[in-house]
Amino acid sequence: MKAFKLEKKSKIESxxxxxxxxxxxxxxxxxxxxxxSEPKLVSIFQKRKSFFMIxxxxxxxxxxxxxxxxxxxxxxxxxxTLENYLSIQSxxxxxxxxxxxxxxxxxxxxxxxxLEDKTIEDMLASNPDLEQLLNE
Numbered sequence: 280m281k282a283f284k285l286e287k288k289s290k291i292e293s294x295x296x297x298x299x300x301x302x303x304x305x306x307x308x309x310x311x312x313x314x315x316s317e318p319k320l321v322s323i324f325q326k327r328k329s330f331f332m333i334x335x336x337x338x339x340x341x342x343x344x345x346x347x348x349x350x351x352x353x354x355x356x357x358x359x360t361l362e363n364y365l366s367i368q369s370x371x372x373x374x375x376x377x378x379x380x381x382x383x384x385x386x387x388x389x390x391x392x393x394l395e396d397k398t399i400e401d402m403l404a405s406n407p408d409l410e411q412l413l414n415e
Contacts, residue, residue, distance in 0.1 A: 365371060403409065
């Protein structure tokens with residue numbers, strides 16, 4: 280391989296050159312090209328436009344009040360939806376549910392149901408799956 284010597288080779292000159300006295304007269308040329316008159320300022324708060332803007336804002340707010348009112352009322356869950364959710368979730372067991380309840384909730388759930396003997400006999404006679412009832 281031949282040795283490459285940078286000093287002996289001819290160098291390529293750049294194709295871009297600045298004109299003579301360009302940077303000295305640059306700011307003067309820019310100032311000459313600026314417009315002489317200042318643009319007319321238009322006020323935002325004109326009486327007619329501000330009246331229509333206020334009326335439009337009141338109309339939009341009046342239309343949004345019923346929509347916002349209806350969306351905030353539907354936050355309660357009904358019992359059927361809650362039971363369906365808990366029955367579908369197979370990884371939740373009775374111990375998980377008990378950990379979420381405090382003492383007052385357990386006392387509210389604790390109710391005494393008085394069943395007569397005849398009601399129990401009728402239930403056992405009408406249900407053929409006696410083993411499942413006994414296991415529950």
